[in-house]
Structures are given as C-alpha cells and as structure tokens.
Amino acid sequence: MASAFDSSYRQFQQRLQQLQVQLVDASPHELRVAIAEIQQIFQLQIVLLAETLEASLSTQLQSIHTEINKQLRLLETDGVFLQAARQPTTAQQRKQQINHRLDLLLQYCAASLTLQPQSDGDPDASASTPESSTKAPPTESN
Numbered sequence: 001m002a003s004a005f006d007s008s009y010r011q012f013q014q015r016l017q018q019l020q021v022q023l024v025d026a027s028p029h030e031l032r033v034a035i036a037e038i039q040q041i042f043q044l045q046i047v048l049l050a051e052t053l054e055a056s057l058s059t060q061l062q063s064i065h066t067e068i069n070k071q072l073r074l075l076e077t078d079g080v081f082l083q084a085a086r087q088p089t090t091a092q093q094r095k096q097q098i099n100h101r102l103d104l105l106l107q108y109c110a111a112s113l114t115l116q117p118q119s120d121g122d123p124d125a126s127a128s129t130p131e132s133s134t135k136a137p138p139t140e141s142n
Contacts, residue, residue, distance in 0.1 A: 012038070013110075015037065016106050016109065020102050035072075039076065
C-alpha cells in the first residue's frame with residue numbers, strides 16, 4: 001500500500017510543479033481549474049490512502065496533511081483574488097503569493113515522502129534518514 005501512496009504523492013508533487021510553470025502564462029480561470037484538480041488529487045487519493053496506512057505512519061502524516069489542506073484552501077483563495085485583480089501589479093503580487101504557497105506545498109510533499117517506508121525491504125533504511133528530514137517545514141503565519 002505504501003507504493004500506491006508514494007505514487008499518489010509523486011503525482012500530487014508533479015501537479016504542483018506543473019502549476020508553478022503554468023503560473024507564468026495561464027489565465028486566472030485556468031489556474032483556478034488547476035488548483036481545483038490539485039485539491040481533488042489530495043482529497044481523493046492521498047487522504048483516502050493515508051487512512052489505510054499503519055497507525056504510526058498515519059499519525060506522523062496527520063499534521064502534515066492538516067497543513068497541506070490549509071495551504072490548499074488558501075491557494076484557492078489566492079486564485080479567487082488573482083481573478084479579481086484589476087491592476088497588473090496586483091495580479092503580479094497574487095501570482096508571487098501563489099508561487100510561494102506552491103513552494104511551501106512542495107516542501108510538505110518532500111517531508112511526507114521522507115516518512116514513507118522504504119520499498120526495498122531494508123528495515124534499517126528508515127533508521128538512516130536524518131531526524132531533521134522527518135520534521136514538517138515550518139508553518140506559515142497566514
């Protein structure tokens with residue numbers, strides 16, 4: 001089950017990276033559609049699969065998932081504000097905020113992926129992971 005979870009997280013991570021690239025040229029409407037797709041991937045794949053993981057891993061992921069969910073909701077709000085922006089400078093500020101939020105979400109993805117059990121069957125592989133890499137990135141004050 002961990003490999004399906006890992007695969008879903010990697011898909012989520014790739015979609016976040018694609019949105020960062022789209023941010024330059026896409027219309028606000030296209031960005032809002034992409035944000036909705038990302039939210040759907042998170043809710044329907046990652047959150048549901050997390051419920052099937054072993055309890056200790058699920059507990060570790062819970063706080064990261066809470067932060068990802070919060071950032072996704074704020075990302076959606078940023079998309080609404082971008083669509084409402086009338087001045088080019090305001091639109092640019094909104095895009096910078098979206099990019100910052102995407103960077104934060106990518107950090108949470110990386111932290112979550114380090115918590116995944118190693119698929120090579122080496123029981124000592126998780127012990128070699130530095131303790132600092134299993135900590136979630138700092139939360140944003142927004």
